[in-house]
Amino acid sequence: VGCDRSKNLVDICGEKHFQAFVCDALSVPIRSGSCDACISIAVIHHFSTAERRLATIRELARLLRPGGTALIYVWAMEQEYKNQKSKYLKEKNGSKNKEKEMNTGTAQRPLSDQGPDNSSQDSAWSDQLLNGLKDESCGAKPVADFRLPVHTNRTSFHSQDLLVPWHLKGGTKKKEASVDTVLVPGGSKESQELSPVFHRYYHVFCEGELEAACRSLDCVRVQKSYYDQGNWCVILEKL
Numbered sequence: 001v002g003c004d005r006s007k008n009l010v011d012i013c014g015e016k017h018f019q020a021f022v023c024d025a026l027s028v029p030i031r032s033g034s035c036d037a038c039i040s041i042a043v044i045h046h047f048s049t050a051e052r053r054l055a056t057i058r059e060l061a062r063l064l065r066p067g068g069t070a071l072i073y074v075w076a077m078e079q080e081y082k083n084q085k086s087k088y089l090k091e092k093n094g095s096k097n098k099e100k101e102m103n104t105g106t107a108q109r110p111l112s113d114q115g116p117d118n119s120s121q122d123s124a125w126s127d128q129l130l131n132g133l134k135d136e137s138c139g140a141k142p143v144a145d146f147r148l149p150v151h152t153n154r155t156s157f158h159s160q161d162l163l164v165p166w167h168l169k170g171g172t173k174k175k176e177a178s179v180d181t182v183l184v185p186g187g188s189k190e191s192q193e194l195s196p197v198f199h200r201y202y203h204v205f206c207e208g209e210l211e212a213a214c215r216s217l218d219c220v221r222v223q224k225s226y227y228d229q230g231n232w233c234v235i236l237e238k239l
Helices: 007-015 050-063 087-093 095-111 122-129 209-215
Strands: 002-004 020-022 035-041 064-075 161-167 180-183 194-203 220-228 231-238
Touching: 002 007, 007 020, 035 050, 050 064, 050 209, 050 231, 064 209, 064 220, 209 220, 209 231
Parallel strands: 002 020, 035 064
Antiparallel strands: 064 231, 161 194, 180 194, 220 231
């Protein structure tokens, strides 16, 4: 059984005859202790505070029966680990990503003029909760103001808290107030269209941060913690 915040994605699952429903990861409408296993892939890094990220792990644990297991994946601050670059960085020069990279690079300028080396205030809360996990290990620096840096696609991270541009292909005639627009590169002025760019919030995790959050809960134990292609991952067991 799958669940997602996006109704459109859930509808696609339905069309493919999979069972799925819309819900929030902080409050999953499934009976406590009813699942043998749960999987959370690329979800928890979208929550904007350390408290909410911890609450999603606690909610995941609530669903598990005693002895049940959960697998969690979150995006890693370290996209180069043990002298090896992740696929995310390696694909920077791939032909499929060239146009996207140009678009996201254009998109980042109007949103914020903040330097890429600033981190958001939430990193301090994360440190406090996880018993002094140090920002310096990730290269993040103290916050200057409350504006979030906008990430340039297929590059290393310089902040734990950031916005990642998502470029909607094909353009649209409808222009919403909350949506930035960019000129699609290539072609004459006449052929260029305005296309919306959505900015999605991410908190990328430092080494040990996800594991420390999991270990702070007394209802689970960490079976395994590992790095996989630009992601930090844990396997939990419900006690």
